[in-house]
Amino acid sequence: MVSPSQCEEGPSQPKENNKRKFTKESNTSFKVMSLNFKKRTHLLHKPDLQGVVVADSTTYPTVCLREDSADNEYAFHIMHDLNHQNILSLKLLCDNKLSKDPTSVATFVEPYDGLLWSMVAGDQFADKCDHIPSPELQNYLSQIAEGIDFLRKNNLYHGDLSWDTTLYHGSTVKLAGFKSKESVMTKEEAQWYDWTCYLAMLKYVSESALALSTSDRNYFCGDLDSLINMLQTLDRTSLSTIKDTVFEHIFFWKLPRRLKFFAHTISLKLKDARFRNELSKSAIRGKSWNVNCSPEFKGLLKRMNNYQEAQRQNSRKDKKGKATKNKNEAYDGDSLNDYVRVICGACTHWRQLQAAASDVYVVQKDPQEPCCTATI
Incomplete structure (x- = not known):
């Protein structure tokens, strides 16, 4: 941890493996080029013993200035000693000469936006x-x-x-x-x-x-x-x-996991009679779900029905030209099993649906355990 009295000498090298590893340059003390709390971004550079150094934002590290209390030692310890992308890093700690409060210190930290x-x-x-x-x-x-x-x-x-x-x-x-x-x-x-x-x-x-x-x-x-x-x-x-x-x-859950869950896990569950029975008694949606739904879901349902119709047309005859039993019945708006079939089908065939319409957005927003969200 850097204290106000240490800022001229630079921070010492931590011994623990989980602490920040300083480069040779960061072990050299920084010189404050500007100190103005109205402007949160400041330029620092190390002293040049060979001559005068001209400030240049392309060559000197940019930091943000924060006003803090000298007794906040715990925070300084974390920000200085730990090295993690999600923890604000402390670069320099020194007396705040712009404040009349003797406990106020100026902390220079890595850049942040807000x-x-x-x-x-x-x-x-x-x-x-x-x-x-x-x-x-x-x-x-x-x-x-x-x-x-x-x-x-x-x-x-x-x-x-x-x-x-x-x-x-x-x-x-x-x-x-x-x-x-x-x-x-x-x-x-x-x-x-x-x-x-x-x-x-x-x-x-x-x-x-x-x-x-x-x-x-x-x-x-x-x-x-x-x-x-x-x-x-x-x-x-x-x-x-x-x-x-x-x-x-x-x-x-990321998109691939959501798609896999509904296209595979839930689709297989729909073959289980006990699961279908429990689903039919659940309260995830009311009846006429194909009418009482969002415009986005209606658009999805329309494309799913079109896809199902195309599948029915392709399966009406077998290789010998004989009529075959149609397994892809139209979706029943009063059936919760069909409601879940729509979602699982959309997740399974989202690439085919994408080819038909690039502006479809697959989302199921109403039940307690919602399904996938995916742009298709």
Whole structure:
């Protein structure tokens, strides 16, 4: 960790393997070329003993200036000693000569663009069919979980995780705002508190979606709420495995896994009479689902019916020219089995559907356990 008194000598080389490895250049002290809190981006360069160095943004490292308190030693320790893409890196710590507060320090950190929530707020947390999560939100929350777990593996914790302390640079999440909890809880409790804060971030997204929903636009939070409910069933005994448990949830499924699940797993289940019986008694949809649905789903259903009709035409005669029994009956709007058949069929034949219409968006937004979301 770099203290104000060390900034002229440069940081010392950490001994632990999980800590940052400094290059020869970063062991040389940096000189502040500008110090102005109104402009968050600053240029630093190492002293040139041979002559005067001219500032050049193409050759000198760009950093961001943050004002902090000198007693925030725990945060400085994390940002300086740990090396992880999702943890904001501290480059330099020195006295803040622009502040009258003697406890204020100037921290120079790696570049960042702003608060992560600015990239998520509004309708950016949902996909084209208002299904949460959007690919971007899924990616951001995945990175946050990776950062939390990395801290735990290094016997540390965040201590104050929220949308207000989480930054981003490009498409990379940067955890910041670390806070010591040693006076109020044990280290294990603090590590579990990080996941409690993560849960609160998920709830905030759900609440925001509900607040933004209208009669014309209703965000689907089935996957998100399912993830929230799952996290609420866990306790501290799952700390070592919670990240893997979270990533196994459907909320974090990528497109290939969603397609495989419905095209293979559920399609095979539909051959099981007991499964079909349970499905027919479920409440995932009401009757006339082919009428009481979104315009996007109606478009999908139309193309699926066209595809089924083409299949029926091709199978009316066998090789000998004899009529064969048609196995592809039209979809029944009052049958939940047929409702699931539509989804599974769309996932199975999405490439054929793509050839017919490039603007179809496969999404099933209504049941408790929604199916795949895929542009086809």
